[in-house]
Structure formats: C-alpha cells, structure tokens
Amino acid sequence: MRMVDLIEKKRDGFELSKDEIQFLINGFTNGDIPDYQMSAFSMAVFFQGMTKKERVYLTEAMVQSGDQIDLSGIEGIKVDKHSTGGVGDTTTLVLAPLVASVGVPVAKMSGRGLGHTGGTIDKLESIEGFHVEITNDEFTDLVNKNKVAVIGQSGNLTPADKKLYALRDVTATVDSIPLIASSIMSKKIAAGADAIVLDVKTGSGAFMKNLEDAKDLAQTMVDIGNGVGRKTKAIISDMSQPLGFAVGNALEVKEAIDTLKGQGPEDLHELCLTLGSYMVVLAEKAADTNQAREMLEKSIRNGKALETFKIFLAAQGGDASVVDDPAKLPTASYTVEVLAKQSGYVAEIAAEEIGIAAMLLGAGRATKESVIDLAVGVMLHKKVGDYIQPGEALVTIHSNQENVEEVIEKIYATYRLADEKVEKPTLIYTEIQ
Numbered sequence: 001m002r003m004v005d006l007i008e009k010k011r012d013g014f015e016l017s018k019d020e021i022q023f024l025i026n027g028f029t030n031g032d033i034p035d036y037q038m039s040a041f042s043m044a045v046f047f048q049g050m051t052k053k054e055r056v057y058l059t060e061a062m063v064q065s066g067d068q069i070d071l072s073g074i075e076g077i078k079v080d081k082h083s084t085g086g087v088g089d090t091t092t093l094v095l096a097p098l099v100a101s102v103g104v105p106v107a108k109m110s111g112r113g114l115g116h117t118g119g120t121i122d123k124l125e126s127i128e129g130f131h132v133e134i135t136n137d138e139f140t141d142l143v144n145k146n147k148v149a150v151i152g153q154s155g156n157l158t159p160a161d162k163k164l165y166a167l168r169d170v171t172a173t174v175d176s177i178p179l180i181a182s183s184i185m186s187k188k189i190a191a192g193a194d195a196i197v198l199d200v201k202t203g204s205g206a207f208m209k210n211l212e213d214a215k216d217l218a219q220t221m222v223d224i225g226n227g228v229g230r231k232t233k234a235i236i237s238d239m240s241q242p243l244g245f246a247v248g249n250a251l252e253v254k255e256a257i258d259t260l261k262g263q264g265p266e267d268l269h270e271l272c273l274t275l276g277s278y279m280v281v282l283a284e285k286a287a288d289t290n291q292a293r294e295m296l297e298k299s300i301r302n303g304k305a306l307e308t309f310k311i312f313l314a315a316q317g318g319d320a321s322v323v324d325d326p327a328k329l330p331t332a333s334y335t336v337e338v339l340a341k342q343s344g345y346v347a348e349i350a351a352e353e354i355g356i357a358a359m360l361l362g363a364g365r366a367t368k369e370s371v372i373d374l375a376v377g378v379m380l381h382k383k384v385g386d387y388i389q390p391g392e393a394l395v396t397i398h399s400n401q402e403n404v405e406e407v408i409e410k411i412y413a414t415y416r417l418a419d420e421k422v423e424k425p426t427l428i429y430t431e432i433q
Helices: 003-011 018-030 035-048 052-063 091-100 120-124 136-146 159-169 177-190 211-227 249-260 266-282 289-301 304-315 351-361 405-414
Strands: 079-083 106-110 148-152 195-202 231-238 334-339 344-349 377-380 393-399 415-418 428-432
Touching: 003 018, 003 035, 018 035, 018 052, 018 159, 035 159, 035 177, 052 159, 052 177, 052 211, 079 091, 079 106, 079 177, 079 266, 091 106, 091 120, 091 148, 091 249, 091 266, 091 289, 091 304, 106 120, 106 136, 120 148, 120 249, 136 148, 136 304, 148 304, 159 177, 177 195, 177 211, 195 211, 195 266, 195 428, 211 231, 211 428, 231 266, 249 266, 249 304, 249 377, 266 289, 266 428, 289 304, 334 405, 351 377, 351 393, 351 405, 393 405, 405 415
Parallel strands: 079 195, 106 148, 195 231
Antiparallel strands: 231 428, 334 393, 344 415, 377 393
C-alpha cells in the first residue's frame, strides 16, 4: 500500500477502505508518512468530503492511535457531554453535579482552555485546593462513591488527532466537517463514555457561524458516535450572544453555583436542563426527557444538586465552603461599570468580541504558555431583547489592571442598540439523532 495511491483515490472522489485509513493514520502517527503527503490527503478530503463509513474508520483509527480510558470499573451507563465551545459556556460546571445528583455516573475528562476563558479544569481551580491530579483507580472510586469526578486529559490520548490538527491548522484545512467531527469524536470515544450528548453551537460566537453548517457537523458526529456503538444525540444551541452573564473563570464558577441554586440566568438554566435531560435518558434513568427534566428540576429545588457539587469539590481537595460563601473565590482588584450612552433595545452582542475583551483582561490564553488570571472577566447586565436607558450598566469589568480603556472601547463596539423592540434569540434550534 502506498500513500500516493490513497491521495489519488480520495482526490478522485472514491471511498477508502478501513485498512487503507488505518494504514495512513498509523503511518502518519509513527512518522512513516511525511507531513506533505498528509497535507495533500487533508486537502483532498476538504474538497471531496468523506462517506459515513470513512468517517467512522477515520475516527476509530485515531482512537486506536493512543491511550483509551477504561471506565468498566464504574457502575452504570457513563454519559459524557461535549460542547463545541463559545463564550460564557459554563454548562459542564452545572451539568456534572446536577446529572450526578439523580444517580447518573459522570466520569468527566476535561482539559485546560485555549481561548476566551479557561477550560473546565481552569475554572474549577478557581476553588482553593481543587485538583485533578488523581490516579485512574481514585477516579473510578470517586465516581462509584459520589457519582461524579473530573480528571485531566491523558497526555497520550489520540496522538494522531493532535498531530493531524496541527497540520490542518497551517494548511487551511481546519474547516472540513469530516475532519472536525472525527477530531472531536475520537477524543470523546477514547475517554470511555458509553453514551455522548453533544451541544453544537451556532452564531457569531461559535465555530459554526450558520445553522446549516452546525446541523451538518452535529449529524456527522452523531453518525460517527452511533457508528462505533456509542449512543449519541446532539442539540443545536445559540451562541449569537454569550451564554449566561459571566465570562471569566471565578465569575463563571459563581454563576454555576447560582444556577445550581435555581437562581442562575434563564438561558444557562434552560440549556443545562435540556442537555441534562438527554444525559439522564441515555443513562436509562428516565423513560423520556420530560421525566428526566422533572427529576433534575426537583434536584435543584430540594438542594440535592448543590450538595452533590459540594461533595464533588471536597472529594478532590477543593474548599467546598465557597458554595455557601462565593466571596472566597478569587476577586479582582478593580470593577468598572460600562454605562450605556443612549437608550434602546439591545439588538446584538458580538459574542466573540466579548470573549476577546475578557482575554485582554487575562481571563483566557492567547497561547498555551499564557498564564490565566482566575479573578478577572466581564459580567453582562443586559442581553439581546433587553431595554436599557442612558447611565445604566451594560457590563461590569472585573480587572487586576487599572487601565481598561481598550476593553471599554471593545465592549461599546460589541453592543448594538435599536429603537424598536427586539425578540430574544432562539436558544435551542433542534435536536439531531
């Protein structure tokens, strides 16, 4: 078998076999196939696409290129959730304890963020003492005991994907739905879950800016998941504006606590109930999403979800008292209110620009070497559809630097007001299965 023949075959639109795809992934991972040949293959995929079978074969080959997490020691059906990202996406912090509180085992492998704010681990490390450096045996024991634990990503999880993504990034082949989908799903499958719920974002703050592309990506990932024997569902949710009000690590932890108390932002609350309901159904703890939703709502009302969060934090060394006293979270030295200059209805908030504003404050990583400031970020006070008067606060900036003029200007440029009433955007567009 020769790589040049596989490039030619894909260039001409023919389907590759399982053995052929395994050959090229193995060869690329171990260095036998050079970057320039894999670049040519990626470009061929970019233009020709891949069949359903090829997508499954590619994902399986990438899973097999490195470590695979064995969760068989954990009782019950393990359900994972993946979001394609966005601004202010605090869902994992809420969903992990919420879903665990109704008896669904949540064995979460998470990473650190590269972008607007930190990843799930960075956010959790806003809580003093919390750590993810636990052994696989400890991880299994904690999930069996408490129904929830979070561990850091294995360094050798899907090495083929890491290598291929780095190449796609410099060869203009990132925007290929088969390659995006196999990249995401290979990591989810290698992480060992029995079932997967996907939250695919669409809108100005999402990777998929338009709804049709988001649907295409979601369907591709669902087909891959089901094709490798993992029960998989997806929803398409809005990211035309930030989710919730908080953008920043400790600020998002506080918002997650509020949501677990039933006092969080309406959109974050609703999205978590929707995603959580699917997780509960896939775990076979409820007959349908209506029953699952009732279970989750009851767990918020009676305080069980919040108590599960405390148990989870304490079990991994965290100071669980922050749940009752969020003032113990890292706090910025300065707060600056950005006030509206005119009246009107909020017609648009450029989500990505709000994320960049938070990164300028130090809430995210511009590069892997960047050091995150866990205390800083922005808190929105007005969302699309809200009315505002001159002098009212649009946003509060939380900063450890005194001069935030650049951030203020960016925030003003981010908001667009209208004279006529504006409808709130649709939060959840559709489900894919």
